[in-house]
Amino acid sequence: MTPVPGPTRPAGEPAxxxxxxxxxxGAKFAAAPAARATGQRATFQYLADRACASGTAYVVSACTLRQALDGRLPxxxxxLAFARGAGADEETARRLWAAADRAVHPPRRRPAPHVPGRFTTRAGLVRAMxxxxxxxxxxxxxALxxxxxxxxxxxTLHRLLTGQQIPTTAQLAAFAAACDAGETATAALLAGHRRVLNAPAPPPFYPCAYAEEAEARRQQDEDARPWLAEPELxxxxxxxxxxxxxxxxRRVDEAEAHLDELQDDGQAQHTSPGAGRSTGAGAGTDGAGAIRLRAACGQ
Incomplete structure (x- = not known):
């Protein structure tokens, strides 16, 4: 069927x-002889009536068929209802509509998959994911x-992407596959994941931290006190x-209480009955260490 020329195509409209x-x-024009044979004209109402008579899948109004020619994608x-009412080939109608749909709604261009750089922390893993x-x-x-x-x-994905849970190797590989990350990005994620899991444990608690922080705050307050003397607050x-x-x-009291506990523990080990069966050097080490710790903290 040869398309019937219509009004000039608007600028920017896909061909x-x-x-x-x-x-x-053209389909509407070609339906005119069949309409005249029944004493009718090939109007939009005629096409709608014929389409509706074909079954519920083709129920359409004359107004809808008219709007199919107003320049927007129907x-x-x-x-298909238009083609059925006009007696035109529906496969051709489907093919032309698919081409128009791709032109009007082109697929979104996906950016290149992100390849993470080197990271060694859980926060870095979360950012990379x-x-x-x-x-x-x-x-x-x-969708993921x-x-x-x-x-x-x-x-689970929400917890992994917000850092509430660290993924297993299998979970991370499945996540990368769901994102279509590609081999390079997947390898970078898994390599960083291994570094995070094999990272050394954080350093042990430093007992003097409370006391040092309290002393630093005290010194800071002392330095600022002359400036706060005037005017009156x-x-x-x-x-x-x-x-x-x-x-x-409160910080000073916490530091002193913590150091007192360390000293009491050292003294208890030094005076306990089992201490005499230990070596002499080892028995006095804990108590002396607590005293040195207290002295180092300025107590």
Missing amino acids: ELATLRGWLR TLRTV NAVRATAPDASLS ARKAGPGLSSS DWYDQQLRDEEEADFQ
Whole structure:
């Protein structure tokens, strides 16, 4: 069927959409002989009546068929109903509509998959996973969960991407596959994941930290005190000052209590009955260490 020329195609309109509209006009024009044979004219109402008589899948109004020629992309259902009412080839209608749809709604160009750099911390792993997710074709949690399979639900992905949970190797590999990350990005994620898992344990607690922090705060307050002498503080500033001093005193008390516990533990080990069966050097080491620790902390 030869498309019937219509009005001039608007600037910027895809040629495929103009082709579809011309084909629909041609189908309507070609239906005129069959309409005259029944004493009717090939109006939009005539096409709608014939389409509706073919079944519920083709139920359409005359207004909808008229709007299919107004320059916008009609739905596939409308185009097929138009073809059925005009007695035109529906496969051709489907093919022309698909070409017009691709021209009007071109697929979104996906950015190149993100390849993470080197990271060694859990925070770095979380940042890398979110960067990989940002370049996924569909970055929604539900879509990623569907593609990842049963091992990763939407809630699990949320915990992994917010740092609440560290992924297993299998979970991370499934996440990368769901994001279509590619071999290079997947290898970088897994290598960083191994570094995070094999990182050394954090240093042990330093007993003098409380005391040193309290001393630093005290010195800072002492240095600032001459500047705060004048003018006299108002009620609000005085309340803030009282809260700061109370916080400072609380830190000092915590440090002293902690150091006292260390000294008491050392003395208990030194005086316990089992201490005499230990070597002499070892028995007195803990008590002496606690005393040296207290001295080092300025107590």
